[in-house]
């Protein structure tokens with residue numbers, strides 16, 4: 001993959017939601033401090049010339065888009081590019097998930113000894129880098145963890161992990177497509193899940209697949225069940241860095257390895273909560289929006305390469321949806 005997934009850098013809690021004060025422990029770049037003092041700063045607004053930088057990048061990208069033939073190829077069998085990615089990288093990436101604690105404390109509450117029956121499902125789990133930290137912390141005999149991914153190779157790597165047979169609770173991983181029109185995987189009965197985790201997964205889908213994915217998630221959740229989402233934000237450094245022959249559609253790109261990535265505007269992500277399924281559902285859906293957005297936040301971080309004197313403006317979006 002031609003970029004680092006956010007959160008792989010050492011992080012502190014950082015998501016700023018509608019006017020809430022920044023969390024204690026954040027690193028702020030104040031006028032008295034030099035940007036080169038440390039490797040990362042929290043809540044840094046974009047530089048004054050960011051508008052020009054964005055315009056230049058987008059102009060260059062739009063001038064040479066991915067050809068129709070290539071776009072059809074990348075969209076036709078997206079899982080095979082993820083298979084190739086995992087064959088090449090196995091589990092050697094995206095390892096540091098300490099930030100999960102800070103951003104999604106509900107997850108770790110489920111691992112407490114007295115938390116009772118809780119099911120956590122991660123569609124698009126990759127090689128389990130979010131699931132295994134939960135396994136490691138788990139004290140709850142009644143915690144059920146399920147991971148799904150449409151990459152067979154990713155699921156093979158999950159199965160081969162020594163933590164796949166946890167001493168407490170259970171973990172099951174299987175191949176399944178989140179945008180499947182055929183319904184849920186057999187390990188997830190409708191209405192059985194307390195928490196769905198979507199970590200950099202919606203961005204890997206084609207926008208046309210979001211509705212189906214959210215309908216599947218809604219069906220899987222218990223009443224008032226939660227969806228925890230973290231993903232790439234609009235005009236993140238990695239979006240602006242894409243050069244020629246990478247733009248598939250506005251804000252949807254294909255990386256050098258053939259995997260797709262979309263960059264979300266915050267309002268757009270929030271709008272997904274309002275999804276109503278116009279598609280013939282595998283299960284009946286209600287005639288109202290599927291979720292309410294309980295939290296919607298943007299995380300802007302300045303990462304600094306002190307040696308090369310480089311400033312990297314990263315943008316991530318985060319949301320918590322509640323099933324209606």
Ligand SMILES: C[S@@+](CC[C@H](N)C(=O)[O-])C[C@H]1O[C@@H](n2cnc3c(N)ncnc32)[C@H](O)[C@@H]1O
Pocket residue numbers: 079082094123124125126127128129130148149150151154176177178179198199200201204205
């Ligand atoms: C950027 S990776 C993130 C993996 C994992 N969530 C993590 O945090 O390490 C995106 C993952 O989503 C999976 N994925 C993309 N579209 C999918 C779909 N329609 N159904 C299931 N998995 C999908 C990919 O195979 C890949 O493993």
